[in-house]
Amino acid sequence: MKKYATAILSRVAMILEFFISVMLAIGIILLSIRLAGSLANIPNLSAYPNYEDLLEACFNLIIGVELIRMMYCHTPDTVFEVLLFAIARQIIIDHSSALSSLIGVCAIAVLFATRKFLFCDFDISDKNIFRATSKVKVVNKIMEMSIPYEDDETLCDIILKKFKEDEVEIGVGACTYFSDCGLRVAKMYNGKISRIEVIRAIH
Numbered sequence: 639m640k641k642y643a644t645a646i647l648s649r650v651a652m653i654l655e656f657f658i659s660v661m662l663a664i665g666i667i668l669l670s671i672r673l674a675g676s677l678a679n680i681p682n683l684s685a686y687p688n689y690e691d692l693l694e695a696c697f698n699l700i701i702g703v704e705l706i707r708m709m710y711c712h713t714p715d716t717v718f719e720v721l722l723f724a725i726a727r728q729i730i731i732d733h734s735s736a737l738s739s740l741i742g743v744c745a746i747a748v749l750f751a752t753r754k755f756l757f758c759d760f761d762i763s764d765k766n767i768f769r770a771t772s773k774v775k776v777v778n779k780i781m782e783m784s785i786p787y788e789d790d791e792t793l794c795d796i797i798l799k800k801f802k803e804d805e806v807e808i809g810v811g812a813c814t815y816f817s818d819c820g821l822r823v824a825k826m827y828n829g830k831i832s833r834i835e836v837i838r839a840i841h
Contacts, residue, residue, distance in 0.1 A: 644766070645780045659709045666702045669695070690731065697727040718753055722746065765837040767824050770794035772834075781838050783819045793834045797821045 673695050676687055687695060701723045708716040729742035768777055774787035774796055787796060800806075800814040800821070808831070813822045818838065825833035 648764070655709045659706050662702055662706055662709075666699055666706075670699060673699075694727075694731050697723065697731065701727065714753075718749060722749055725749070765835055767833050767835045768793055770797075770831045770834050777836055781819070781836055783816075783836070783838050785816055785819060785821075793821065793836070794831050797823070797831065797834060 673687070673692075677692075679686060680688075680692070701720065704716065704720045704723055708720055725742050725745050729739050729746075732738060764781070766781065771792050771794060774785050774791050774793060777783070777793060778785055778787075785796060797814055798808070801808055801812065804814060806812055806814060808823065808826075810823050810826055813820055815821075820837040822835040822837065823831055823833075824835040825831075
C-alpha cells in the first residue's frame with residue numbers, strides 16, 4: 639500500500655512542479671515582451687530602462703529560465719547553473735565593495751571546483767520493491783515504464799525469462815535490464831524469488 643501512496647504523491651508533486659513551471663514561463667514571457675517594448679526608451683537616460691535596469695532585468699529573466707530547467711530536469715548541473723547565474727548577477731549588478739566582489743568570485747571558484755571534483759556522471763533513478771507476483775501491467779502503470787510483457791505475466795515471470803535468455807544465475811542482487819528500467823532480485827525465500835526491485839532510469 640505504501641508504494642502506491644508514494645507513487646500517487648510523486649505524481650502529484652510532478653504535476654505541481656509542471657504547473658509552477660508553466661506559470662513561471664508565462665511570467666517570464668510577459669516580462670520579456672514588456673522589456674522588449676520598453677527598449678525604445680533607452681536613449682532617454684531618465685526613463686526605464688537605463689543600462690543597469692536592462693542588465694538587472696535580463697539577469698533576473700535568465701535566472702528564471704534556469705529555475706524552470708531545474709524544475710523539470712532534477713540534476714546537479716541545473717542547480718549549479720542557477721547558483722552560478724545568481725552569484726554572477728550579484729557581482730555584476732551590486733557594485734557594493736571590492737570585498738563583496740572578491741567573495742562572489744571565490745564562491746564561483748568553489749562552485750566550479752565542486753563541479754569538477756565532486757560531481758559524477760550518473761542517471762538519477764526512481765526505484766520501488768514489489769512482490770514477485772505483482773502483475774507487470776500494474777507495475778508499468780505505477781512506475782510509468784514499458785517493461786515488455788504478455789497477458790498477465792508477473793515480474794517473476796519476466797525476470798526468470800530474461801535471466802534464462804541472458805544466462806544469468808538466479809540469486810539476491812542479480813539484475814537484468816530493459817530500455818528504460820532494470821529489475822533486481824531483492825529477496826528470496828526457500829530458493830524462490832519473493833521480492834523484486836524495479837529501477838526506473840530518469841534521463
